[in-house]
Amino acid sequence: MSKTILKVENLTKYYPLRGGLLNRKKRVIKAVDDVSFEIREGTTFGIAGESGSGKTTLCLCLARLLGTTSGRLLLEGEEYTHARSAALKRVRTRVQMVFQNPLSSLDPHMKVSSIVLEPLRAQRTPELDEDRVAGELLEKVGLSPSLAKQYPHELSGGQSQRVAIARALSVGPRLVILDEPTSALDASIQAQILNLFNSIQREFGITYLLVSHDLSVIGHMCDRIAVMYAGKIVETGTFEEVFFEPQHPYTAALLGSAHLLGGGELEEKFILRGEMPSPRKPPSGCTLHPRCPFATEVCKTEYPPLIEVGEGHLVACHNRQDVRRVLGTTS
Ligand SMILES: Nc1ncnc2c1ncn2[C@@H]1O[C@H](COP(=O)(O)OP(=O)(O)O)[C@@H](O)[C@H]1O
Numbered sequence: 614m615s616k617t618i619l620k621v622e623n624l625t626k627y628y629p630l631r632g633g634l635l636n637r638k639k640r641v642i643k644a645v646d647d648v649s650f651e652i653r654e655g656t657t658f659g660i661a662g663e664s665g666s667g668k669t670t671l672c673l674c675l676a677r678l679l680g681t682t683s684g685r686l687l688l689e690g691e692e693y694t695h696a697r698s699a700a701l702k703r704v705r706t707r708v709q710m711v712f713q714n715p716l717s718s719l720d721p722h723m724k725v726s727s728i729v730l731e732p733l734r735a736q737r738t739p740e741l742d743e744d745r746v747a748g749e750l751l752e753k754v755g756l757s758p759s760l761a762k763q764y765p766h767e768l769s770g771g772q773s774q775r776v777a778i779a780r781a782l783s784v785g786p787r788l789v790i791l792d793e794p795t796s797a798l799d800a801s802i803q804a805q806i807l808n809l810f811n812s813i814q815r816e817f818g819i820t821y822l823l824v825s826h827d828l829s830v831i832g833h834m835c836d837r838i839a840v841m842y843a844g845k846i847v848e849t850g851t852f853e854e855v856f857f858e859p860q861h862p863y864t865a866a867l868l869g870s871a872h873l874l875g876g877g878e879l880e881e882k883f884i885l886r887g888e889m890p891s892p893r894k895p896p897s898g899c900t901l902h903p904r905c906p907f908a909t910e911v912c913k914t915e916y917p918p919l920i921e922v923g924e925g926h927l928v929a930c931h932n933r934q935d936v937r938r939v940l941g942t943t944s
């Protein structure tokens with residue numbers, strides 16, 4: 614098995630919530646709450662979950678674009694949670710991020726060549742043959758080097774995202790974090806960009822962390838998957854475990870809503886009630902309980918521990934046996 618490239622230990626990120634004038638008590642939004650996982654080199658690790666579940670916050674913490682509240686981040690065994698100056702610069706050459714909306718992530722006043730070279734310039738790479746390097750980076754992502762002189766508004770959505778990918782690749786990163794990289798693109802362009810990610814991975818041995826609310830994208834791309842709800846990982850395992858033997862009602866509900874659970878009648882049994890609760894006032898016990906068709910009394914008061922149900926397959930649900938019974942996956 615390949616070595617661990619990224620290790621996340623008990624990562625927590627709270628955003629401060631301003632109370633009223635008379636409310637002096639410090640309140641917080643727990644955007645990422647005690648999250649742990651590992652990613653093996655050369656693989657693609659997927660994170661799925663509805664909007665608001667904490668996926669982007671997690672990505673920004675891992676890329677060190679946002680500080681963490683507590684927990685530890687290790688890259689190839691080396692802690693970088695609080696890395697600064699030269700050490701942080703080194704992290705930037707090994708971890709890069711591609712954002713959801715390509716147009717808003719590209720500076721409209723910069724030419725494509727300056728955009729793709731930006732991370733390299735930040736590293737103060739000596740004797741950089743800029744025209745040649747920019748051209749090569751554009752070719753790597755399937756674009757003509759002649760685009761180097763253009764501005765972002767002259768590009769299509771797909772071309773813009775390719776430029777953002779070229780920028781991320783410029784420093785030769787080992788881990789690339791992709792936060793909903795195809796969500797803003799048309800379906801036909803989405804498939805092309807996903808294929809590009811696959812061919813880049815084959816060629817350069819890059820590791821991906823791929824975030825998507827779209828389970829068909831996750832299923833198409835990922836070796837291991839973590840499902841997040843309200844800041845926590847509720848289930849994690851291999852693609853096969855999460856897609857074909859899910860044990861958490863939230864995982865099953867996500868699969869069902871994407872028609873990946875095997876039929877309407879079964880999918881109906883996992884439909885969640887209402888919407889994700891406000892993070893300002895999270896429910897007691899298991900945060901899913903007000904929406905969960907499997908909730909019982911204990912769910913109202915106790916958050917379920919993340920239990921290993923098979924090697925590397927972890928589930929946090931008091932009633933996972935009921936979920937398996939309904940799905941017909943009990944052995
Ligand atoms: N800068 C911020 N300040 C306060 N709350 C935030 C901020 N960014 C995100 N949040 C809140 O944190 C939670 C997680 O958000 P986010 O990480 O964007 O989730 P996702 O990417 O899964 O949609 C949400 O409740 C969101 O409203």
Ligand SMILES: [Mg+2]
Nearest residue numbers: 668669670793
């Ligand atoms: Mg997001």
